[in-house]
Amino acid sequence: RENVIVWANDTSIVLCNYSTKNVFATYPRPGSSPKQPDLYRCNLFWENDHSLIVGWANWVQVIKIRQRALEERIKSVEDFKYQLTADVEGGFETDRVEKFMICGLAPYGADKLLILGCITEENFEGHVKELEVRIVNRIGGRDTYRGGLQITRESSKLALIFSLSHCPAPTMAESVFFIVSLRSVIKATPCDDDDHIDHLLRQGQFIEAFEFAKNRPTLKRHVPKEIGEMMLNNLVEKQEYSRAAGYFREVLGSTNESAPAWEKWIAVYDRRGESEVLTDYLPYYVNGTLNGPHIKSEFFELVLNRCLETNVQLFKDSIKKFNMLYSHATLCNVVETRYKKMRTDRAAGRHVSEADLWILGETFGLLLEYQGNNSEALDVLMDVKDSGELFEFIKRHKLYRKAAEILEKLFAKDKTRTIDLLLHHEKSENEDELDELNPDAIVKKLEAQHPDSLWAYLKALETEDNSLYQQTAKRHAQLFAELIAEKDPKQLLRFLKMMASSGLNIRKAYDMCKRQGFLEESVFLMSKMGHQEEGLKIIVNDMKHIGKAIDFIKEFPGDDDQSQLFRKLIEYVMEADENLMGKSGSKYFEHLVHDSDTWESIAEKYGVKEADVRFSNGAAGTSMATLPRPVKVPLNMLGQLLAAVS
Numbered sequence: 001r002e003n004v005i006v007w008a009n010d011t012s013i014v015l016c017n018y019s020t021k022n023v024f025a026t027y028p029r030p031g032s033s034p035k036q037p038d039l040y041r042c043n044l045f046w047e048n049d050h051s052l053i054v055g056w057a058n059w060v061q062v063i064k065i066r067q068r069a070l071e072e073r074i075k076s077v078e079d080f081k082y083q084l085t086a087d088v089e090g091g092f093e094t095d096r097v098e099k100f101m102i103c104g105l106a107p108y109g110a111d112k113l114l115i116l117g118c119i120t121e122e123n124f125e126g127h128v129k130e131l132e133v134r135i136v137n138r139i140g141g142r143d144t145y146r147g148g149l150q151i152t153r154e155s156s157k158l159a160l161i162f163s164l165s166h167c168p169a170p171t172m173a174e175s176v177f178f179i180v181s182l183r184s185v186i187k188a189t190p191c192d193d194d195d196h197i198d199h200l201l202r203q204g205q206f207i208e209a210f211e212f213a214k215n216r217p218t219l220k221r222h223v224p225k226e227i228g229e230m231m232l233n234n235l236v237e238k239q240e241y242s243r244a245a246g247y248f249r250e251v252l253g254s255t256n257e258s259a260p261a262w263e264k265w266i267a268v269y270d271r272r273g274e275s276e277v278l279t280d281y282l283p284y285y286v287n288g289t290l291n292g293p294h295i296k297s298e299f300f301e302l303v304l305n306r307c308l309e310t311n312v313q314l315f316k317d318s319i320k321k322f323n324m325l326y327s328h329a330t331l332c333n334v335v336e337t338r339y340k341k342m343r344t345d346r347a348a349g350r351h352v353s354e355a356d357l358w359i360l361g362e363t364f365g366l367l368l369e370y371q372g373n374n375s376e377a378l379d380v381l382m383d384v385k386d387s388g389e390l391f392e393f394i395k396r397h398k399l400y401r402k403a404a405e406i407l408e409k410l411f412a413k414d415k416t417r418t419i420d421l422l423l424h425h426e427k428s429e430n431e432d433e434l435d436e437l438n439p440d441a442i443v444k445k446l447e448a449q450h451p452d453s454l455w456a457y458l459k460a461l462e463t464e465d466n467s468l469y470q471q472t473a474k475r476h477a478q479l480f481a482e483l484i485a486e487k488d489p490k491q492l493l494r495f496l497k498m499m500a501s502s503g504l505n506i507r508k509a510y511d512m513c514k515r516q517g518f519l520e521e522s523v524f525l526m527s528k529m530g531h532q533e534e535g536l537k538i539i540v541n542d543m544k545h546i547g548k549a550i551d552f553i554k555e556f557p558g559d560d561d562q563s564q565l566f567r568k569l570i571e572y573v574m575e576a577d578e579n580l581m582g583k584s585g586s587k588y589f590e591h592l593v594h595d596s597d598t599w600e601s602i603a604e605k606y607g608v609k610e611a612d613v614r615f616s617n618g619a620a621g622t623s624m625a626t627l628p629r630p631v632k633v634p635l636n637m638l639g640q641l642l643a644a645v646s
Contacts (some may be wrong), residue, residue: 001049004065004084008042013054015065017084025086032093033057034101039126040159043104052086054116055105061091061143092141100132104164104179108190109172111138116164116179128157131181131190145446149179149186156182194221207233214250225251232265241274244316245281249292254283259293261353266299275306279318284325303335312356316363323370332367339364354385362389369393370388378402382409391417400425400436406444411453418453439472447479455487470498477504485516499526519543524551532556533568540572544589544633546640547607573637580635588616590630597627606633607640 005016015025034040034057043055052063065086094100094117104116113137113485118128128151135145151157162291165546172190180184191199193216195489200209210231213224228251235244245265252261262282269275282303283292300322307315339360346352361384368377374397381390390413394403403410403421410418422437435441439461446454458480462469473480477499484492496509510525512518519542526535532552539549553565580587591602599619614620616632 001046001065006042006044006052008056010038011058013042013044013063015052015063015086017082018633020081020083022081024082024084026085026090027061027063029056030059030093033059034125036125037111038160040101041103041163042502045106047107053105053107053113055102057101058094058099059091060094060102060105060113060115062089090138091457092139094141101136101159101512103131103159103162106136106164106166106177107168108175112136112144113138114164114166114177116162118159118162120159128159128162132164136288150589151181177201181332185547197222197227201227201230204234206234210247210251228252228605236268236272241269241272241277242280245269245278248281254292256293258296260296261267263299266295266302270302270306273306275303275312276314278303279307279314279321281524282322284321285323288324295325297326301330304331307314308334308338312359312363316359316366319363328367328370332364332371335360335364335367338598358384358386362387365389367399374399382406382413386414390414391421394421395425398426404436404441404445407442408450408453411450415453415456419457422457423460423464442473443476443479447476449631451483451486455483458483473499474502477502478508481509482512485512485518489518492518493524496521497522500524520548527552527555532561532565536568537567537572539567540576540637543606544576544635544637545605546637546644547608550644572643573641577636577638578638586634587636588632588634591633593627593629593631597631598625599627602627602633603633606635610636 003017003019005018007014007016009398011029013027013029014023016023035519040057044054047053050065052065054061054063063086065084068083072085094102100117100119102115103118106114108114115134115136117132117134119130119132121127121129131149131151133147133149134143135144136143161182163180164177165180169175173192175190175645177188179188192213197209197213197219200206200212206227206405210224210227211221213219213227213292216224228247232244232247232251235241248262248265252258266275266278266282267280275614282300283290283295285291304315304318304322304326307318318411339357342352342357342360346357361380365377365381365384365387366389368374368380374393377393378390378399381387381393384390391410394400403425407418410421422442425437427435434487442457443454458469458472461472473495481495481499481504484495492513494506500506506525506528510522510529513521513525519538523535523538523543526532526538536549539545539552549569553562556562556565575586580589582588591597591606599610599614603613611620612634613631614622616634617628
């Protein structure tokens with residue numbers, strides 16, 4: 001810089017080495033700049049001894065000056081006299097960012113420039129429409145700050161009359177800049193953090209001011225908490241209650257010392273009728289530790305009472321969330337009064353929200369539970385229709401003896417949840433302690449008057465714990481058999497086979513099967529009682545199924561037993577064949593049709609072909625689905641027997 005003279009003319013920037021009296025570099029004005037070069041000043045300033053920054057019209061360029069290496073200079077006599085050279089490094093074109101022209105520029109820290117720029121009139125090149133101060137990145141030219149200046153007092157609005165000067169200083173904060181025009185000189189200094197906060201507050205940008213201030217420990221005039229209070233006031237005035245409450249922890253703090261500030265704002269929200277918003281932001285216990293200041297109970301009660309007035313579901317959820325932070329007795333009295341009034345209104349025929357009544361009843365029970373009044377709480381929850389809290393309450397306090405006493409009522413309230421309670425209740429680790437809800441106790445409680453509930457429980461037990469189900473079935477085999485016969489008769493034979501050697505009263509079971517017309521089951525039980533011939537006779541005369549008769553005989557291992565039964569089979573078949581209707585070779589019997597019968601099921605039941613059954617009823621070759629009543633079933637038992645033997 002000491003030996004270099006730089007100037008600009010209409011077409012270029014010229015660099016001259018004063019010591020050697022020669023021009024060592026010339027840089028033409030960029031081709032994309034305006035065609036009238038006299039309308040815009042070329043701004044030049046030395047940033048240091050080797051770096052020159054140029055701002056001309058719509059271009060910024062950085063020119064670096066360096067000593068030429070000896071190898072470069074000795075190439076020729078002409079080159080040898082040039083000791084210096086320059087290179088263009090970096091820069092940007094303002095048109096590519098947002099079109100503005102440069103009236104002046106100065107360094108602003110290591111990575112930014114301060115530019116006095118103007119936006120020109122559309123059809124008057126060089127005439128200023130708007131004058132601005134911009135702080136831009138040196139690389140790319142993007143704005144980091146932009147502010148407008150008033151120019152109404154100026155007699156001329158040519159870009160040439162505006163310029164920017166600056167006085168460098170050791171630190172950026174101490175730098176001074178001057179914006180100069182024909183009639184004005186404006187002094188500008190960099191803003192500190194406090195100035196920036198002042199600006200944001202003047203603009204009403206309270207959130208931005210707080211966000212900026214909370215991470216600035218070097219503030220001199222502002223306190224982040226005070227700015228935060230201003231922000232909260234502003235948000236509340238704008239009725240942005242939830243947004244304001246979201247800042248409570250940051251602004252007010254989370255220590256016990258901050259409790260009075262929290263209480264002040266809770267009162268503000270309550271006066272405005274908005275305190276239920278605070279349920280998302282107030283402190284509560286997490287794993288036994290309060291996650292915020294210890295606020296007085298009466299302030300929680302303000303919030304909870306507001307919830308009770310506006311949203312009973314939120315009230316119930318908040319009662320759970322803020323447990324131990326309010327007076328249980330106080331809230332319980334309030335809820336009890338309202339709950340009883342709603343029940344009275346409903347009984348009198350006045351309109352009552354059933355959903356609110358249900359939620360309020362569960363909340364009443366919950367508050368009684370919190371006070372240790374478990375018996376009263378259980379009575380209240382039993383009166384609440386479809387109460388989910390009831391069963392969780394029983395589990396929490398292991399009220400299994402009481403549950404056994406009111407088991408029928410629990411089934412009446414909710415069969416699914418009652419069964420879940422019976423299957424998954426917590427058992428005592430002490431094996432000598434009686435489980436009040438063991439399967440035998442449940443069977444004894446329900447067998448007489450609640451067979452439907454007992455059946456539902458047993459089916460669930462079979463799925464949940466088949467081993468326990470089997471043990472229970474052995475002790476109550478007769479009762480189980482009767483239930484299965486009524487509820488799921490297709491499973492009766494399987495159950496009888498499973499229980500025949502495990503305590504089942506065969507005679508009673510047979511009497512039941514005979515009484516209800518369970519033929520296959522009766523045959524099995526007769527064989528267990530040693531009455532094989534009678535069982536075989538039932539297969540022939542009642543079931544009319546030769547295949548099953550032969551399978552029945554095969555189940556007996558002894559040859560003598562099989563021979564004797566086979567002779568009886570021939571005898572029974574001869575007798576049955578005589579009793580069939582029709583002539584020899586085309587005999588039949590009449591099947592009494594049931595609603596579930598089809599051509600296929602009837603044929604399968606008696607071991608005959610479906611086509612033969614259709615033919616005997618005049619339905620051969622048709623798609624007729626309606627069955628005649630009765631259906632003639634062709635049967636040649638003797639022929640079937642001979643065919644099976646052969």
